[in-house]
Amino acid sequence: MSIFRTQLKRLATGALVDAELHSAIGLDELLEAEGEWAPARIAVLRRLLKGHVSDERWPQNYHWNWALKALRLRRLNIGDALSPVRLMGMRAEDRWQGMLMATSVGHTSRLEPRGRELVYVDYVETAPWNIDFPDITQRPELTGVGRQLMEAAVRLSRAMDFDGRIGLHSLEQAEEVYRHWGMTDLDRDMGYASLRYFEMSEIQANTFLREG
Amino acid sequence: MSKHINQVKIDFPANRKDLIEAATGEVEPCIAVGGLAVELGLLRAPGSAVLRAAGPPHVASEGIKILARLVMLWRREQQLTVEQLAAKAGLEANEVLSLETEAGVAEPRVLHALSQALQVSYEKLMALAGHMVQSDARLSDAAIRFAARSEPMEKLSRPEQEALHEFVKMLVD
Numbered sequence: 151m152s153i154f155r156t157q158l159k160r161l162a163t164g165a166l167v168d169a170e171l172h173s174a175i176g177l178d179e180l181l182e183a184e185g186e187w188a189p190a191r192i193a194v195l196r197r198l199l200k201g202h203v204s205d206e207r208w209p210q211n212y213h214w215n216w217a218l219k220a221l222r223l224r225r226l227n228i229g230d231a232l233s234p235v236r237l238m239g240m241r242a243e244d245r246w247q248g249m250l251m252a253t254s255v256g257h258t259s260r261l262e263p264r265g266r267e268l269v270y271v272d273y274v275e276t277a278p279w280n281i282d283f284p285d286i287t288q289r290p291e292l293t294g295v296g297r298q299l300m301e302a303a304v305r306l307s308r309a310m311d312f313d314g315r316i317g318l319h320s321l322e323q324a325e326e327v328y329r330h331w332g333m334t335d336l337d338r339d340m341g342y343a344s345l346r347y348f349e350m351s352e353i354q355a356n357t358f359l360r361e362g
Numbered sequence: 363m364s365k366h367i368n369q370v371k372i373d374f375p376a377n378r379k380d381l382i383e384a385a386t387g388e389v390e391p392c393i394a395v396g397g398l399a400v401e402l403g404l405l406r407a408p409g410s411a412v413l414r415a416a417g418p419p420h421v422a423s424e425g426i427k428i429l430a431r432l433v434m435l436w437r438r439e440q441q442l443t444v445e446q447l448a449a450k451a452g453l454e455a456n457e458v459l460s461l462e463t464e465a466g467v468a469e470p471r472v473l474h475a476l477s478q479a480l481q482v483s484y485e486k487l488m489a490l491a492g493h494m495v496q497s498d499a500r501l502s503d504a505a506i507r508f509a510a511r512s513e514p515m516e517k518l519s520r521p522e523q524e525a526l527h528e529f530v531k532m533l534v535d
Contacts, residue, residue: 152371152372154372154374155378156378156381156382156385157378157382157386158385158386159386161389166382166386171374173372174368209392209394210394210396211394211396211399219398219402222398222401222402225467225469225493226470226493227469227470227471230368230470230471231366231368231369232366232368232470232471232474233367233368233470234367234470234485234488234493234494235367236367236368251398252367253367253494254367255367255485255488255489255494256485256488256489256494269367270397271395271397272395272397272398272401273395273397273398273399274393274394274395275393275394276392276393281391281392282389282390282391282392289389290389293385293386293388293389293390294382294385294386294390295385295390296390296393297384297385297390298381298385300393301381301385302372302374305372305373305374306367306370306372308373309365309370309371309372309373310365310367310370311365318395318397319395319396319397319400320394320395320396321392321394321395321396323391323392323394324391324392324393324394324395326391327390327391327392327393342396342397342400343396343400343405345396345400345405360380360381360384
């Protein structure tokens with residue numbers, strides 16, 4: 151599918167770095183990213199352990215079993231034209247800098263009027279070297295990944311004629327970001343491990359895309 | 363017909379400047395979501411022993427049974443053989459047979475082909491197969507009613523009787 155040429159910012163220098171947003175990728179690219187990210191996650195975990203950082207301040211997704219994720223995505227035929235999920239990724243400096251997976255199946259809007267179709271963000275992650283970890287004095291190498299991936303999800307929603315509506319269940323550490331981006335916090339979802347469910351309406355999407 | 367998520371083109375702005383400025387204007391903390399992890403059973407609510415998955419084993423297998431019965435009854439109502447239904451849907455005969463005999467979980471590709479042949483919702487077939495979470499209670503209710511009302515009751519036809527007796531004879535000998 152298409153590649154959107156964009157830029158990220160190198161935090162240390164303020165310089166802009168060329169990047170590509172790949173709007174449809176598959177399992178191979180996901181595994182390639184895992185190959186790049188897994189060692190970096192381990193390096194972060196080492197520093198967290200060495201720094202005696204309490205575990206509630208650890209990244210909440212770092213203990214997940216990603217082999218299970220790969221198996222599930224294989225079963226969903228990710229990358230196939232008929233797969234119910236779409237994977238997108240941001241690439242810069244020959245490395246995957248972030249990925250996002252979205253689906254249009256199984257979730258409808260909870261904001262009024264309820265029951266309308268939306269794009270649901272199942273998975274999003276930025277590369278370990280792009281995360282702000284004050285506890286171990288790590289600053290992000292490149293910024294701008296997450297917002298651009300989320301913008302892609304909103305634009306995908308528009309392309310699906312869903313008017314930009316998106317939904318997601320946030321991990322606790324990311325809740326403030328989604329509020330900051332203007333999404334509505336619809337409280338804890340007991341059916342989803344008590345994660346807070348956030349939704350972006352059409353009007354909020356217009357604002358997020360700088361059109362409102 | 364609704365659009366397919368992998369077949370739509372995403373339109374990005376011709377002028378990238380605003381997008382890049384908005385994205386790089388601040389340091390974003392960790393962004394992460396838990397949807398996929400919950401569906402994989404990797405997350406647990408605090409103090410809870412219940413895991414949520416896209417297809418908890420007992421729920422997914424019920425859906426597969428219902429899917430099997432749906433396809434078989436529809437095919438028989440249309441007076442099609444397995445081969446004829448497969449040809450109509452653009453599938454291999456063994457793919458239809460596997461689904462009707464609950465030999466495994468049909469792939470999204472197979473379900474999409476069948477949804478076109480049966481002219482039903484692809485998303486709902488995906489939910490029955492356990493590939494996706496379906497939050498519509500009406501589907502669950504309808505599936506239960508269908509399962510309860512579609513248990514075979516009629517007498518065997520003559521060919522079915524002959525096939526049964528022949529098979530039983532083989533099992534006895």
